[in-house]
Amino acid sequence: MDITRLFTTHRKLLAGGSLLLILIFLATFPLYGNPYYIRLLTTILMYAVLAMSWAMFSGATGYMSLATAAFYGVGIMTRAFLEGTLPFPVIIVIGGLLASALAFLIGLVTLRLRGIYFAIFTFGFVMFIGQTAHYIDANILGNAWGHQIPLMAPGPLLYVMLGLVVVTLLTIYFIRRSRYGLALLSIGGNEEAAEHMGINTTMAKVILFTISAVFMGAAGVIMASAMIHVEAQGAFNVFNSFMPILMAIFGGMGQFYGPVIGAAVFGYLDRMLRVELGQYFMLIFGIILVVVIMFLPNGITGLVTTLRDKLGGVIAKWRKGGQAEQHADT
Amino acid sequence: MIEALPRLIITGIMTGSIYGLLAMGLTLQYGVCQVLNISHGEFVMLGAMLTWVLSATFGISPLLAVVIIGPLLFVMGFLLQITLFRTLKARTPSPPVFEGSALLIAFGLLYVISFVALINWGGRTYTNTYLTDRVSFLGTSFGLNQIIACVIALAIGVAVYLFLSRTRPGRAIRATAEDPVTAGLMGVNTKMILAFCFGLGALLAGIGGILISWRTPVGTGMGFSNTVIALVVVVLGGLGSVPGSFIAGILIGIVSRLVSGLWEPLLIVPVYYAILMVLLLVKPAGLLGKK
Secondary structure, eight states: OOHHHHHHHHHHHHHHHHHHHHHHHHHHHHSSHHHHHHHHHHHHHHHHHHHHHHIIIHHHHHOOOHHHHHHHHHHHHHHHHTTTOOOHHHHHHHHHHHHHHHHHHHHHTTTSSSSHHHHHHHHHHHHHHHHHHHEEEOOOOOOOTOEEHHHHHHHHHHHHHHHHHHHHEEEEEEEEHHHHHHHHHHHHHHHHHHHTOOHHHHHHHHHHHHHHHHHHHOOOOOOHGGEEEEEEEHHTTHHHHHHHHHHHHOOOOOSSTTHHHHHHHHHHHHHHHHHHHHHHHHHHHHHHHHHHHHHHHHHHHHHHHHHHHHHHHEEEEEEEHHHHHHHHHH | OTTTTHHHHHHHHHHHHHHHHHHHHHHHHHHHHHOOOOOOOHHHHHHHHEEEEEEEEOOOOOOTHHHHHHHHHHHHHHIIIIIIIHHHHHHOOHHHHHHHHHHHHHHHHHHHHHHHHHHHOOOOBBBOOOOOEEEEEEEEEEHHHHHHHHHHHHHHHHHHHHHHHHHHHHHHHHHHOHHHHHHTTTTTHHHHHHHHHHHHHHHHHHHHHHHHHHHHHOOOOGGGHHHHHHHHHHHHHHHOOOHHHHHHHHHHHHHHHHHHIIIIGGGHHHHHHHHHHHHHOOOTOOOSSOO
């Protein structure tokens, strides 16, 4: 069988097959993997959800949202307050809905603004909600020492997170294929032109922002099961806003799996190096962020495309040269 | 409560003049270079920490430190612009993309600077107060350092304003901020102007840090809160407006003293953000902003 044909004509089959293989690997991993790596995988999947849902909105519309940490934190705090009162799946749904309600409100008032103001607003919002929640929680409700959340076994936790990843992927897939997805793409391309085509651009952006926040909130609710101790200032950590951006840009947003690749790389580094390197980890994080933005604006997947185009040109030239020689021989 | 009001307002003006200095640097960097420098507060921290280092190890007076630290931070900002941001600008397709990417790079710098400082100097705070005599004034007493810092900040603020509005290089800077392409065609060396403005922004942040270190204990973790203050002030004054940011600095200074004096010190930061968010919604162009 011709290998090149496998990669060109059967591309969809190949993508579907490898996705299935990865899912099978993830689903069976708790049966033989050690708990440490199961937790690592869960963290990677959590980051994948954050990075994908960030790219779902910001990649498509070009508005840089720095509010990821706020929605994720809303999920964590929802869990902290509802733990023990309702069943786990219900809390996940509530956390997601609360985050998306918040996103709807923010989107409604801010998505008319210019991009840079939107970025400042969302950045400020993370700080505001973190500080305010901390003040209310510690000084008014009297939970100065935070909240305890029972640890969940690593295996089931991985399955829950995997379920969220699948839901996120399916949502992105269907949005991309829908009429609505095309409208969003046109906003990213040229917002003014999209407006003239009769697309209600503000509403389209608000809806997408709302949808993307559901997954961030749900991820927070689930991930709280891996934290023993939860308090508001830690839950709304602005680092969680920038990490998914780094992942999405590093992986590349041209392909839906780009952010997942970024999440895998940086989720792994985050878990492996943070403890060992301590302060140096954050220093390295800063350097990597600068380097990625400077040298990899289209990410790894974009790099692959560029390289393929360049290499393709070279190969075609080389082939042509070979053919010319053959002609000369005959 | 009412009798405390004049004192709170005067200390607010004094603190606010330093905030104005910080914000002026940030607004120059954004208005001219289109870089929203989230790492601005780290330059404040560097100014404050270097003052401590100079006086603790070499015995140099915190007043004289300005002469050494100022140029150092200016060169640092200058180099950052000509290496990172100039290259980035050449690589990005459109101004909005550049603004977004520059913001992310600045966030990376925030981590680099603050953690290099943390690794070097550790996480504890150092007290390096200077000129702590009290002066009686309007029935209450103020620290001499507070008054002198305020005078220096106001003098620098006025000097920068006059430089921008009255001199030839200042006019070149304003022209570059307005329309870099046309300014370039008119013979302005825009690359130099951008680098100069970024350096000047870092310099102003550094001086702000030095003045802060006279009064309050300094530490490597102080940067971020100063970024926040500068950001709020700049948005209040109008992104890119230099006089606006100075006036807004004084307003925010008064608000911060009133909130901590009359209500609850823990709520200063939430109040800052609340102001920031309301402003962005109601008047995104700020007090003295264009449009």
